[in-house]
Amino acid sequence: MTRPNFLFIMTDTQATNMVGCYSGKPLNTNNIDRLAAEGIRFNSAYTCSPVCTPARAGLFTGIYANQSGPWTNNVAPGKNISTMGRYFKDAGYHTCYIGKWHLDGHDYFGTGVCPSEWDADYWYDGANYLAELTEEEIGLWRNGLNSIEDLQANNIDETFTWAHRISNRAVDFLHQPARADQPFLMVVSYDEPHHPFTCPVEYLQKYQDFYYDLGAKARDTLANKPEHHRLWSQAMPSPVGDDGRYHHPLYFACNDFVDDQIGRVINALTPEQQANTWVIYTSDHGEMMGAHRLISKGAAMYDDITRIPLIIRPPQGEHRQVDTPVSHIDLLPTMMALAGIDKPAILPGGNILAADSPRGVMVEFNRYEIEHDSFGGFIPVRCWVTEEYKLVLNLFTSDELYDRRNDPDELNNLIDAPGFADVRNTMHDALLDYMDKIRDPFRTYQWSLRPWRKEAQPRWMGAFRPRPEDGYSPVVRDYDTGLPTQGVKVEEKKQKF
Template sequence: MKKRPNFLFLITDQQRADWLGCYGHPVLKTPNIDSIAARGTRFDNFHTASPVCMPNRASLLTGRYPSVHGLRYNGCVLPENASTFVDVLADAGYHTAAIGKSHLQPFTGIAPMGKDLKDIAATPEAWKDTRLAQYEEEPEHYQGEDRYDIKTPYYGYQHVDMVTSHGDRCGGHYQQWFRENAKDWEALTDPANELPHNYSCPQAYRTPIPEELYPTGYIRDRAIDYVQARADQDEPFFAFVSFPDPHHPFNPPGKYWDMYSPDDFEVSLPFQAHKNPTPPMRWLHDQWKNGGDQATPQTAMMLGEQQIKEAMALSAGMMAFIDDAIGDILNSLEESGQLDNTVICYNSDHGDYLGDFNMMLKGALPFRSITRVPFIWSDPDGPSETSSDALCSTVDLAATILDRAGLKPFNGNQGQSFLPATQGAEGPRSEALVEYNDGGNRLGFDLPARVRSLVTPEWRYTIYRDQAWGELYDLTNDPNETENLWDSPNHQSVRAQLSERLVHHLIAQMDESPQADRLA
């Protein structure tokens, strides 16, 4: 009887689809990630359920949209009692591991935008005890010298190496390891000891932390340890290996800082390329030209060409480190004799504007730069060097992985398996829903933005709650989304059809769990 396949799921943070060599990037070299695509299928039309970290990661694990699983925006919590596809794998005999960033609950003591922690604690909720239904994971748990033991299973994971936050100041188990292995750790994390550089890009920081002590290196080494430890085990494994980069701050360590030059890049889609910018785009432009500040370090902003090119060069450096790390993990998988029985996936939780229309980071404007992400599926039993234009969503990953393992999803899963598309067939979707909910009011919105998009192979239709304007883009003739056809007289029938289809998707956002067990 053939052994069930292992799964190695590699995921980055805030990487747009076209920032890989195998996706056609003209400058960035990613030979190791490209090798995964060479052994499998590259998906060219894969979209997030939400272009924000926490909601989309929860959708990945649950196969449910943010409005249903409850982690609606960053700062919320995926309840401890939420079922995940990792639970299903573990119950079926898989050994499950999370190595790196998980981000299914907050790991800071900072209050949400415009709110006070005391007021939040004193406000009753619609459901009783909801704030108690979460894992007790707080930053202070990692302040001791002894390794903090996370309560497992943690969202289905039996083994957890936790890395929180971004850049060179990550927390969790990495922080404990860093303090133990870097005797001068306080000096290395002192901003006064930043290495000299001439970059003016916001959040460009030349860290003194060497490559071997940087979070990417830690995650690489823990993943290799795990893969090697599983080599002589009978039970198959599912390993979720999650890198916090290339998310800002822009701080690639060591040789990766100047591996790429800003002169290597160009801003090919400036603000002027958009024919009729939406109100938030105009608001961001005004803020940029008038010296306005970001609401938070994670809030979308506009920058000048040189600063964007600097951010691109540093992002490329971070990606180069990730690619090298993945190469080492793949070598370990092969050397341990497990490559030929392991399905390898490569993905990102969301993208980055990264210069499109002079914008940076992410936000309420669901351009393809932040909703379209890389996804590669390499299967020992599947085709090699193929690509698929099947429209897929993050919510489909749970159903697809379980399908490959010969298992069924739990009741309430909203995704559709696209396993046939990994074998060259068509995918199950003709449309994908993308949700965005903000935790605070920014980008000129009077209230926190509530945004819903419907993506088809031909169109992107977006509506903003309580706004008289919306977005409609012809992806066939305008793939860069430079002309909003919302008010075009010639496209009113298309707008009406997509509006109706979006309504059907929104009607479907009802939790089917728990199912009825009686007639009445």
């Protein structure tokens, strides 16, 4: 059987509220919408963390950032952590990554150095793009192209943009004659629609008079919400008034522009490639846009930043929608199943193409960025999402429970509502079990002792993580024996002493 190819496309800061087929808003995402019409659209897909590097760590290692290392921006995964590229390269795939990486522990732009599991001839992160620009052009890109007048005065067209140059390389990769001899995995990773929102002037002209209606979310008083949400709102005031209208032409224009770039790459697939290529599209997280009086992203679990688009188009197409919650963590295991690659035991996710039974997914937050504290420093948060409810544990402040079906705007915090105690406690137990299962290093009995659960007893999470010898899972030797651990339990240790 011929092994399939994979075209994995991702954007930055593009939650479901910015994609037409999800939001119903008049935003031009025609190429993504067409992909959804031809593929499987996941309506409850969640990032593993609403911050760039931790989200990417989950996507490309298949394990949560709390396990792989980069639980905040500007921290790299551990050297013993395997990535999507390694798994597929070891399986005989030609692996190619083009675009934003943000996983090397360096600054936002990266080092320009290609990791060994990817094809260095096509590697093109932010540092590589910067190397092609003059100092004047770098200044323009980062801070000088904020209006129609700026774009016109500097004669900016699509060829100047990082996105266009990423697409060029992706098209070139697809059209190489040797591409038919070996299955490929190509990741195309755009920075857009993230700041600095660079795009040709015609896109910006379209959105000068467009206002995004946030509705009731813009009027959330945060009265029954965690204290750190109110502090965040005070420190970084929302630009949206009580009319609920968010105006950001640059963001909307760049969202439109990156959709066209995505279309260029998808349309470049040859008929032969199309017949054997799975196309996957997603994003790392969203942008609050003034919803709940918050901007940017950070220590919150609102759908505005955690519910991300996910569309998977099979080679022959298959139009359907899936409401079962799924996660970034599930993408690597799903792709491995399609490619016939054995899944290492360290990967907690599952094959979401076969996900039809009730399930929950976890979202985590620990810190926004190691370099500064403007987003509140260390604020550990764990969230459990099912098809009907969302539970949020804010370890240092107060917790949240939302009815996803009856309160999609997440305005009514039910954490202390007596009628939801059973649901809340069931969700709580499931989250604690999952944290223990994945050996979350931030697990502590304080997660179990919440003020709304009076009967709770301190829960000591104490087992070592099982370390199977599968060639990928990091090997840890037991302190007493010097041998690889096989899931030694605290109870066994206690018996020795």
